Amino acid sequence: MSILDQAIETQLKNIEAKTGTSRDTLQTQLLQTGLTKHADLRTHAQSTFELGYGDANALVHFACASSGNFAAEGKSGDAVLDEIYAGPKAVLRSLHEALLTQILEIGEFEIAPKKGYVSLRRKKQFAMVGPATNTRVEVGINHKTLPGTERLVAQPTGGMCTHKIKLTDATEVDDELMGWIRSAYESAG
Known part of the structure; x- marks a missing residue:
């Protein structure tokens, strides 16, 4: 599973x-x-x-x-992730799973698979995770009061998320990243 x-x-x-x-x-x-x-x-x-x-x-x-009305069109989670992380992006799947394992420890939320990423939602979307390129996973988070940094890149108003973080290695799933995600989770409450 x-x-x-x-x-x-x-x-x-x-x-x-x-x-x-x-x-x-x-x-x-x-x-x-x-x-x-x-x-x-x-x-x-x-x-x-x-x-x-x-x-x-x-x-x-x-x-x-x-x-047939399920967001992932009746596909298993593995099938959805197989499509998202197909071809050259397949090497990024383990990074995605390492990140999601950490996020699951935060609390209850809904995972809504989309065509190229998964949306993580409580009352509203607090994060999205998916491959941005063949070499990097992007984490988008929604938290209007977080200041942008070199790593936590603020996005233009009106986008799908307020900030993005680029990940290329599981070691980047650290306390700082999880703090931002936890804060976004709490604000989506």
């Missing part, structure tokens, strides 16, 4: 514990609402099951997976 699959499984187990209801029962209850739009189902899950945005979003993705 990939790190991505492990994170999704952990989140679903946490949802079951919070609600006192099995994921299959939650899925059935969601699908019986007659709602068809993802946002409507998420809002329903938030109010009915008293879940936060990220948990409600993950539950809706789980509930709709059988109909």
Whole structure:
């Protein structure tokens, strides 16, 4: 099981514990609402099951997976990462996994695979991780109050993230980087 699959499984187990209801029962209850739009189902899950945005979003993705509405198009976490880290970028996958292993220790969040990166979200996206080139992984974080530095590069307003950090080696997954990510995680709360 990939790190991505492990994170999704952990989140679903946490949802079951919070609600006192099995994921299959939650899925059935969601699908019986007659709602068809993802946002409507998420809002329903938030109010009915008293879940936060990220948990409600993950539950809706789980509930709709059988109909092909999952963010990763029904693919396993390994398949998604295989596509993101294909060809010359394959050597960067271990760096991605080393980083995600550290981020998973921070707390609960949703992992939403995209075409070329994975988005990490609580109520809103706090980070994104993916290969920027064949030799580097980029970590984008969202935290408006962090000052930019030579390593923590501030991005123009209106982009997908407020800062970017370039990584070429697992040794760069250090306390400084994890502090920035933890701060962004907390502010996305």
